[in-house]
Amino acid sequence: MKKLFRNLLFFSAIGSVAILASCGGDEEEPLPAAPSMEVEVEGVEVTGAAISAVEGETVTFTVTVTAPGVFNTLNVTPSVDGVAGTSTPYPRTASNVTLSEEGTVAVIGLTYTFDADDVDKDLSWTFEGVDDSNQTTEKTFTATVEAAPVEVVVYTETLIGGQSNATLGSFYDAEENKVYKYAETRDTHSASVDFLFFYGDTNKYAIAAMDDADANTAFSSALNVTNALSAIMPTKNATKFKVTALTAAQFDAIGDVDALASAYGEVAADASKVNNLEAGKVFAFVQASARGSKKGLVKVVKTDGTSGTNRSITVTVKIEPSED
Structure with missing residues (x-):
């Protein structure tokens, strides 16, 4: 009986050890901390996670993923007007991925240039960092894009002769x-x-349209031709003019059509000429409808001459471009 009791105790102890060993083998290794992400943006205006850009500008994203469980992939998903596009993966072996020696920090450089198709669209990019344990971190940036300014056409220092100047037109x-x-x-x-x-x-020094009465008188007298402009010229474009308060420096600063329109102002040009011009004066004009009705500004660079045979004016012209 004592022998049997000792045997039962022995097998009972073995069973307890087996159960403990079995329980310990089922424990899983704890997961590393989830990855985190930082995104730096350069090249455009940024407010929080919103980008404001102009057509033609290039944005640079520098994405840093810190993954204690080792960086695996960065997935980038673009979206246009709420419709997600195809996601592009950048694994740790990608050429634009700089990986730390331990593989826990990855720096990924991405660039995008905005074009005309992006203007007035709701754009976004979602960056998803993934580690080797399939844990993720995510950031989304939105973008609004304005059309690029349309540049004015500029002609500098054009020399024009007076009505009796036989050398210059x-x-x-x-x-x-x-x-x-x-x-x-x-x-x-x-x-x-x-x-x-x-x-x-x-x-004095005057710029006029072909239909201006004083210009007709001046050319008729100089050329000894009756109604040299009003009766003889086949086409007399009715360009209109107005004086401005713009300084030469303000004129020089105008580079796009919005700035030109602002400088031109809301009051329509309605005169057939501008006179008493001198260096530094700026006036506005609008072409005849047959010429496209484009607005322009003119700066007087220089007035010259002492007689009818050598009178001249030098001007710089800024005008809206023709539509393609």
Whole structure:
């Protein structure tokens, strides 16, 4: 009986050891801490996680994923107007991934250039960092894109002669920045002339449209031709003008059509000429409808000459571009 009791105690002890050993073998290794992410943005205006950009600008994302469980992949998913696109994975072996020696910190550089198709769209990018345990971290950036400013067309220091100047032309095409003499204007180019230059005792240095009465008088007298403009020119574009309070420096600063429109102002140009011009003065004009009704600004660079044969004016012209 004592022997049997000792045997039962022995087997009972073995069973307890087996149960304890079995329980210990089922325990799982604890997961490492989940990854975290930081995103730096350069090249555009950033407010929080929102980007404001202009067409043509390039944004640079520098994504840093810290993964105690070892970095595996960065997934980037773009979205346009709420519709998600195809996700692009950047594994730790990707060329744009810089990985720490332990593999726990990954730095990924990404760039994107905004184009015309992005303007006025709701854009976003979702960055998802994944570690080797399939744990994730995520950040989303949204973007709004404005159209790039449309640059004005600029013609610098164009020289135009007066009505009696036999050397220089007097008739100006603001589209092509070309100056024509009277005969070639009359015979071939009147339809493309936006304004002319003449000098008079009252008007002094003046820029005018082809339909201006004082300009007609000046050229008729100089050329000894009756109604040299009003009766003889095939086309007389009714360009309109107005004076401005712009300084030369303010004129020089204008680079795009929005700035030009703002400087032109809300009051319509309605005069057939601007007179008493001198260096530094700035005036506005609008083409005739047949020429596209584009607005422009002119800065007087220089006035020159002491007689009808050598009178001239030098101008810089800024005008809206033609629509394609």
